[in-house]
Structure formats: structure tokens, C-alpha cells
Amino acid sequence: MTSPSTIETTGLAVEVEDLSVRYGDRRALDHASLTLPAGSIIGLLGRNGSGKTTLLSTVAALRRPDSGRVLVGGQEPFENEKLMEQICLVRESGDVLPDERISTNIEYFATARPNWDDELAGRLLDVFELGARSRPRQLSRGQRSAFGVVLGLASRAPLTMLDEVYLGMDAPSRYAFYDLLLEDYVEHPRTIVLSSHLISELDRLLEHVVVLHEGSTLLTGDADELRGRGATVTGRAADVDQAVASLSDVTVLSERSLGATRQVTIIGEQDRLGPDVTGRVRDAGLELGPVELQDLFVHLTERKS
Numbered sequence: 423m424t425s426p427s428t429i430e431t432t433g434l435a436v437e438v439e440d441l442s443v444r445y446g447d448r449r450a451l452d453h454a455s456l457t458l459p460a461g462s463i464i465g466l467l468g469r470n471g472s473g474k475t476t477l478l479s480t481v482a483a484l485r486r487p488d489s490g491r492v493l494v495g496g497q498e499p500f501e502n503e504k505l506m507e508q509i510c511l512v513r514e515s516g517d518v519l520p521d522e523r524i525s526t527n528i529e530y531f532a533t534a535r536p537n538w539d540d541e542l543a544g545r546l547l548d549v550f551e552l553g554a555r556s557r558p559r560q561l562s563r564g565q566r567s568a569f570g571v572v573l574g575l576a577s578r579a580p581l582t583m584l585d586e587v588y589l590g591m592d593a594p595s596r597y598a599f600y601d602l603l604l605e606d607y608v609e610h611p612r613t614i615v616l617s618s619h620l621i622s623e624l625d626r627l628l629e630h631v632v633v634l635h636e637g638s639t640l641l642t643g644d645a646d647e648l649r650g651r652g653a654t655v656t657g658r659a660a661d662v663d664q665a666v667a668s669l670s671d672v673t674v675l676s677e678r679s680l681g682a683t684r685q686v687t688i689i690g691e692q693d694r695l696g697p698d699v700t701g702r703v704r705d706a707g708l709e710l711g712p713v714e715l716q717d718l719f720v721h722l723t724e725r726k727s
């Protein structure tokens with residue numbers, strides 16, 4: 423069993439083995455297997471309906487597997503009260519008391535969270551301009567999302583899962599959230615899962631990525647390793663076009679132009695770029711950079727559809 427000090431410093435790992443979950447006849451998860459490594463920020467990516475919420479709900483023991491199993495820190499979460507104190511899932515739907523004041527909601531939430539940090543909660547409420555006396559029912563969608571973020575971060579749960587909560591927030595609030603998340607994570611490492619189908623903003627935060635597609639695991643791995651599977655080629659538009667046209671066995675994932683500069687994202691056969699490709703790009707005097715996870719995600723899920 424994991425000791426409390428290990429939980430504090432590294433968070434809880436999740437092992438999902440051959441997991442299937444059905445809603446009636448509909449199979450939301452179909453023999454999915456994956457690992458969420460302890461002490462990392464993980465992007466759980468997938469198109470609408472791919473099974474992200476179902477997976478997180480099963481990990482948080484809100485649903486029971488139809489077959490297969492989930493282990494959190496080596497233990498099954500279902501009806502495991504002690505373990506549930508260490509797991510925090512914030513869903514876009516809220517899971518708060520809509521007619522009670524924010525301060526009351528916080529008191530209620532904090533009692534079930536041994537690592538709860540009141541000072542952090544207060545700071546986050548200030549950043550997102552949420553009054554302690556207001557009630558969730560009176561908040562806008564974005565403000566309710568921000569309140570979810572407050573509850574998720576201030577819980578400091580060894581396994582914290584935020585299910586698309588931040589999508590309703592406006593850009594300044596989202597960027598404040600990303601900065602605060604990173605700042606707090608560096609001081610208090612834990613396992614943080616961010617689910618989304620919009621990942622370009624999250625890209626820089628992610629250390630590990632899981633892509634679900636139609637209820638199964640399409641891809642899972644270290645984010646840097648995935649970023650290295652393709653490349654961006656940047657330079658003068660004409661030079662980039664000439665270099666990319668000369669590369670055989672390369673697929674273009676996206677193109678962006680700014681004035682005379684062009685950036686093309688490429689990926690090689692079997693999702694690898696050989697040294698011959700990178701060498702030729704460098705020889706042409708062009709800049710080579712990592713691929714954006716969003717481009718890789720769109721490419722992989724489109725190809726599967």
C-alpha cells in the first residue's frame with residue numbers, strides 16, 4: 423500500500439486494464455487499457471463521445487466497470503472510502519450545492535479532502551473574482567467553471583482530475599488557471615489529469631498523453647516522445663515548400679503562413695521521422711521544431727475515423 427508521504431510527493435498512479443463500461447447497449451469504453459503515471463500532468467484527449475468522462479467517472483468510482491478493472495495507487499476505488507479522499511474529480515456539470523454560498527460549498531468540500539488548502543482556495547477565488555457569499559446557481563457558466571477549478575486545485579488531491587471544466591472560462595481566466603496550476607504543481611507534485619478535445623493551449627503543460635477513440639486507447643505515451651514523432655519546418659515560404667516537396671514518405675499535417683514565413687508540420691511513415699528527413703531539412707537551412715500535440719491528435723483521430 424502507498425504510504426501517505428509517498429502520496430504527498432508523487433501522487434497516485436492509475437492502471438486501467440481491459441476496461442469496458444456500457445450504458446445499456448452502448449459501449450462507452452471498449453476494452454481500454456492505459457496507465458496514468460504518478461506525479462505527472464496528463465492530457466486525456468479524445469473527440470466528443472470517445473469515453474473521457476466515462477473513464478474519469480469510473481476511476482473516481484462513480485461508475486462500476488462492466489468488465490476489466492481500474493487500480494488507483496494499486497487499489498480498487500469502488501466503495502473504498504479511504505482511497506476516495508485522495509481522489510478529486512471535477513466535472514463540468516459542477517457537483518456542487520447550487521443554492522448554498524460558495525463559502526458553505528467550500529466548507530463542505532474541504533471536510534472530505536485531507537490535503538485541502540484554505541489559503542490557496544482564497545487566493546484562487548480572488549484571481550477569478552468569485553465572491554464567497556455568492557451561490558453557484560447565480561454564477562455564469564464561466565464563473566461556475568472557475569469555481570470548479572478552485573475546488574479541484576485547492577483539494578491538492580494526490581489524484582486530481584478536471585474533466586473539461588476550464589472550457590467554459592474566458593481566455594484570461596484560462597491562462598491564469600494554466601499558470602496557477604503549474605505553479606502549485608511544482609510546489610506540490612501530484613497526478614493531475616486534464617481532459618479535453620482542445621489541446622493547443624494545454625500543450626506546454628502536458629508530460630504524458632492518452633488519446634481515446636471510440637472507447638479504446640488510440641495512443642498513450644510521454645508527451646515529449648510524441649512531440650518528436652513529427653516536426654515543424656519553418657523558414658522562407660519558397661524554401662519550406664521546396665524542402666517539403668522533396669521529402670518522400672512524409673505527410674503534411676498543417677500549414678501556417680505569416681508574411682513571407684511559412685511553418686509546415688510533417689509526420690513520417692509509421693508516425694516516425696527518419697534522420698535522413700531531419701538532416702535534409704537542416705541542410706536546407708530551415709528551422710526544425712517539435713510537432714504540436716493538437717496536430718498529432720487531429721491526424722491520428724481523423725485517420726481512424
Ligand SMILES: Nc1ncnc2c1ncn2[C@@H]1O[C@H](COP(=O)(O)OP(=O)(O)OP(=O)(O)O)[C@@H](O)[C@H]1O
Pocket residue numbers: 445448449450468469470471472473474475476477619
Ligand atoms: N448516461 C448515458 N447514457 C447513455 N449513453 C451515454 C451516457 N453517457 C455517455 N454515453 C455515451 O457513451 C459514449 C462516451 O461518452 P463520454 O461522455 O464518456 O464521452 P466524452 O469523451 O467525455 O465526450 P465529450 O468530449 O463530448 O464530453 C458516448 O457515445 C455517449 O453517447
